[in-house]
Amino acid sequence: MAQAELDVFDLNILRILQKDASLTNKEIASQLNKSVATVHERVRRLKEQGYIKRVVAILDRKKINKSLIAFSQVLLHDHTAETLATFEREVSKFPEVMECFQMTGTFDFILRIATSDMDAYHDFYRNKLAKLPNITTVQSFFVLSETKSITAYPI
Amino acid sequence: MAQAELDVFDLNILRILQKDASLTNKEIASQLNKSVATVHERVRRLKEQGYIKRVVAILDRKKINKSLIAFSQVLLHDHTAETLATFEREVSKFPEVMECFQMTGTFDFILRIATSDMDAYHDFYRNKLAKLPNITTVQSFFVLSETKSITAYPI
DNA sequence: ATTGAAATGTAGGAAAC
DNA sequence: GTTTCCTACATTTCAAT
Numbered sequence: 001m002a003q004a005e006l007d008v009f010d011l012n013i014l015r016i017l018q019k020d021a022s023l024t025n026k027e028i029a030s031q032l033n034k035s036v037a038t039v040h041e042r043v044r045r046l047k048e049q050g051y052i053k054r055v056v057a058i059l060d061r062k063k064i065n066k067s068l069i070a071f072s073q074v075l076l077h078d079h080t081a082e083t084l085a086t087f088e089r090e091v092s093k094f095p096e097v098m099e100c101f102q103m104t105g106t107f108d109f110i111l112r113i114a115t116s117d118m119d120a121y122h123d124f125y126r127n128k129l130a131k132l133p134n135i136t137t138v139q140s141f142f143v144l145s146e147t148k149s150i151t152a153y154p155i
Numbered sequence: 156m157a158q159a160e161l162d163v164f165d166l167n168i169l170r171i172l173q174k175d176a177s178l179t180n181k182e183i184a185s186q187l188n189k190s191v192a193t194v195h196e197r198v199r200r201l202k203e204q205g206y207i208k209r210v211v212a213i214l215d216r217k218k219i220n221k222s223l224i225a226f227s228q229v230l231l232h233d234h235t236a237e238t239l240a241t242f243e244r245e246v247s248k249f250p251e252v253m254e255c256f257q258m259t260g261t262f263d264f265i266l267r268i269a270t271s272d273m274d275a276y277h278d279f280y281r282n283k284l285a286k287l288p289n290i291t292t293v294q295s296f297f298v299l300s301e302t303k304s305i306t307a308y309p310i
Numbered sequence: 311a312t313t314g315a316a317a318t319g320t321a322g323g324a325a326a327c
Numbered sequence: 328g329t330t331t332c333c334t335a336c337a338t339t340t341c342a343a344t
Contacts, residue, residue: 014212014214017212018211018212019211020209020210020211021176021210021211021212022176022210024336024338025337025338026336034312035312036313036314036337036338037314037339037340038311038313040338040339042311044339049218050215051214051218051219052212052213052215053213053214054175054177054212054213055175055177055210055211055212055213056172056173056174056175056176056211056307057172057173057207058207058208058211058306059169059173059207059208059308060205060206060208063204063205063206064161064206066309066310071258071265088302088303091302091303092303096309097303098303098304098305098307099303099305100302100303101298101299101300101301101302101304102298102299102300102302103296103297103298103299104296104297104299105297110226114309141259141260141265142258142259142260143256144258146255147243147246147247147264148243148247148252148254149255149256150253150254151253151306152253153216153221154221154250154269155214155219155220155221179319179320181320189329191320192322192323192329192331193328193329193330196328196329199322
């Protein structure tokens with residue numbers, strides 16, 4: 001499968017779907033002055049080729065009792081392939097961990113942790129995260145307020 | 156409008172839609188052993204009451220030329236309401252800024268910045284971020300690798 | 311690759327329980 | 328609040344360009 005470049009029409013479709021994937025092909029077609037069948041075919045290809053990874057519902061975290069978001073910076077003892085792989089595998093299993101990135105700089109990983117409150121975070125920290133092997137330090141920062149939070153990349 | 160509590164059925168619907176919002180009501184109904192109309196009504200309510208904020212397409216950032224993700228920690232000169240509000244308002248206007256959170260700890264804000272590469276980040280930093288008023292320091296960390304990245308809260 | 315039109319399936323609304 | 332029924336609309340396929 002040749003990975004064709006995206007044209008302006010593809011990009012416009014992606015822009016729209018990143019913001020609202022509940023729009024119908026008809027509405028998208030009308031915005032972009034194309035036929036419904038063409039939009040359908042383009043969207044099918046964008047999914048098939050992996051540009052669109054998935055379509056998800058974004059919830060209001062405060063309404064579902066995930067009021068506390070923490071960013072936790074983790075430093076490991078060493079950086080052997082084994083140590084890194086073990087940490088990544090184990091930390092990914094925790095449902096509280098929504099994101100885990102290996103980073104440049106003075107620590108190794110940054111985690112985004114979602115819990116209901118500080119008690120739940122504390123429990124996660126003591127009984128899950130801090131029990132993983134080879135951790136030197138964990139430094140946590142908590143979200144006070146959310147100024148902007150979007151999933152759409154600027155394209 | 157009374158904000159009713161969510162029952163197990165609501166939570167199951169939210170769990171499913173957080174992972175795949177392209178499923179039809181029919182498929183959800185079959186998974187949960189309920190009728191399509193019931194699922195339809197529950198989903199309608201979950202949207203109306205704001206539990207579901209929006210439905211979006213998640214793209215593969217590397218395929219759309221957003222290979223570089225930075226987390227930037229920002230410290231401001233002061234914390235008057237005016238200074239905070241101005242920073243929040245202005246930084247939110249930049250399309251590269253996908254997230255902005257005010258934080259506890261040794262800095263004021265954490266930003267998630269998406270750009271194509273280090274040159275583009277540098278340009279963003281010098282010509283946009285660093286030009287905002289009242290910034291004391293910006294410390295940036297870059298994603299080396301993505302171990303886990305989901306939008307679904309654990310519920 | 312794009313289109314209009316046909317066929318299929320789903321969403322959305324109404325009425326009864 | 329749930330179910331069944333019904334209509335409108337959306338998706339999907341296809342032949343033609």
